Amino acid sequence: MTWLITGGAGYIGAHVARAMSQAGERVAVLDDLSSGVAARLPEGVPLVVGSVLDREVLDRALAELGVTGVVHLAAKKQVGESVEKPLLYYRENVHGLTVLLEAVVAAGVRSFVFSSSAAVYGMPDVDLVTEATPCLPINPYGETKLAGEWLVRATGAAHGISTACLRYFNVAGAARPELADTGVFNIIPMMFDRITRGERPRIFGTDYDTPDGTCVRDYIHIEDLATAHLAAARRLAERPGTGDLTLNVGTGRGVSVQEMADLIGEVTGRPELTAETGPRRPGDPARVVASNALIAGELGWSARHDLLSMVTSAWEGWCLHHPQAPRP
Numbered sequence: 623m624t625w626l627i628t629g630g631a632g633y634i635g636a637h638v639a640r641a642m643s644q645a646g647e648r649v650a651v652l653d654d655l656s657s658g659v660a661a662r663l664p665e666g667v668p669l670v671v672g673s674v675l676d677r678e679v680l681d682r683a684l685a686e687l688g689v690t691g692v693v694h695l696a697a698k699k700q701v702g703e704s705v706e707k708p709l710l711y712y713r714e715n716v717h718g719l720t721v722l723l724e725a726v727v728a729a730g731v732r733s734f735v736f737s738s739s740a741a742v743y744g745m746p747d748v749d750l751v752t753e754a755t756p757c758l759p760i761n762p763y764g765e766t767k768l769a770g771e772w773l774v775r776a777t778g779a780a781h782g783i784s785t786a787c788l789r790y791f792n793v794a795g796a797a798r799p800e801l802a803d804t805g806v807f808n809i810i811p812m813m814f815d816r817i818t819r820g821e822r823p824r825i826f827g828t829d830y831d832t833p834d835g836t837c838v839r840d841y842i843h844i845e846d847l848a849t850a851h852l853a854a855a856r857r858l859a860e861r862p863g864t865g866d867l868t869l870n871v872g873t874g875r876g877v878s879v880q881e882m883a884d885l886i887g888e889v890t891g892r893p894e895l896t897a898e899t900g901p902r903r904p905g906d907p908a909r910v911v912a913s914n915a916l917i918a919g920e921l922g923w924s925a926r927h928d929l930l931s932m933v934t935s936a937w938e939g940w941c942l943h944h945p946q947a948p949r950p
């Protein structure tokens with residue numbers, strides 16, 4: 623079995639490539655390096671530099687590498703940018719997936735794991751989000767992930783490909799500092815960024831219907847997310863033709879933004895930089911926490927890393943890329 627990991631030079635893809643190759647799976651990566659970094663790849667993992675929009679590159683890579691399964695992570699992922707550039711997001715995330723699936727069908731690939739997101743749920747008004755919670759995305763990024771799931775399931779059903787759509791909740795942490803996320807697009811790096819500038823982290827909205835009034839999220843350690851991919855990939859390979867598995871990947875534990883700000887203050891050694899509070903931002907649901915019952919039952923997977931190791935490893939990665947950051 624050879625797995626092609628698209629977007630494998632990215633933050634999550636590199637962790638997935640590492641977890642799968644360490645577990646003994648044969649993996650290769652296809653990445654256009656638009657935001658990925660070749661040096662993130664584990665030693666010995668071949669890299670094909672090219673886009674999922676390029677059918678010729680895909681056909682050649684699938685044939686020459688003898689690919690039997692694909693883990694598709696290549697995508698654009700910034701919500702705000704997706705509002706400004708919806709056509710780019712639909713082209714990369716939906717059209718790119720269509721081209722990839724055409725190549726997968728033509729090459730006779732039997733297993734396909736798709737990188738989806740909790741963004742498909744939009745503003746869920748439930749205590750725990752299950753896979754049956756209605757999908758009502760509120761931005762083009764979430765729409766492209768939901769459309770991607772439809773494409774993956776329909777193609778799998780029509781062509782006998784086993785598929786898994788993994789809906790990640792809030793991903794953070796790093797297996798090693800060099801593998802850390804370098805973007806500043808979600809709450810943890812945004813708070814690190816403020817602290818690095820000697821500024822207080824910001825909290826948007828303190829009047830939500832949550833225990834401390836700030837938004838509650840489900841943070842998943844990147845190493846746990848990577849093992850979820852390994853478990854899903856192995857399940858698809860073991861039971862070909864068993865249809866689709868659509869699964870939340872979260873911990874089931876809610877953490878408030880205030881709790882996260884306090885923990886970040888401790889980990890960075892700047893507890894005096896207490897968070898400053900401001901008004902709500904539009905489009906922020908009060909609480910988004912995964913039910914992980916389905917993935918536990920289907921794959922026997924559950925998260926093993928705690929919040930402290932997640933934030934500590936994310937901070938070590940941040941410091942590597944931002945030498946001016948204060949060290950505790």
Ligand SMILES: NC(=O)c1ccc[n+]([C@@H]2O[C@H](COP(=O)([O-])OP(=O)(O)OC[C@H]3O[C@@H](n4cnc5c(N)ncnc54)[C@H](O)[C@@H]3O)[C@@H](O)[C@H]2O)c1
Pocket residue numbers: 628629630631632633634635652653654655656657658659672673674675694695696697698699714718737738739740790791792793
């Ligand atoms: N980071 C998160 O919190 C999060 C949450 C939910 C879902 N996701 C999804 O996980 C996946 C990976 O996200 P990430 O955080 O690692 O982002 P990332 O930007 O670090 O990784 C994306 C990778 O895909 C590559 N890529 C982009 N467009 C490509 C194309 N057309 N052809 C080939 N390669 C291409 C990039 O170079 C990069 O290496 C994405 O599909 C994203 O939507 C991420």
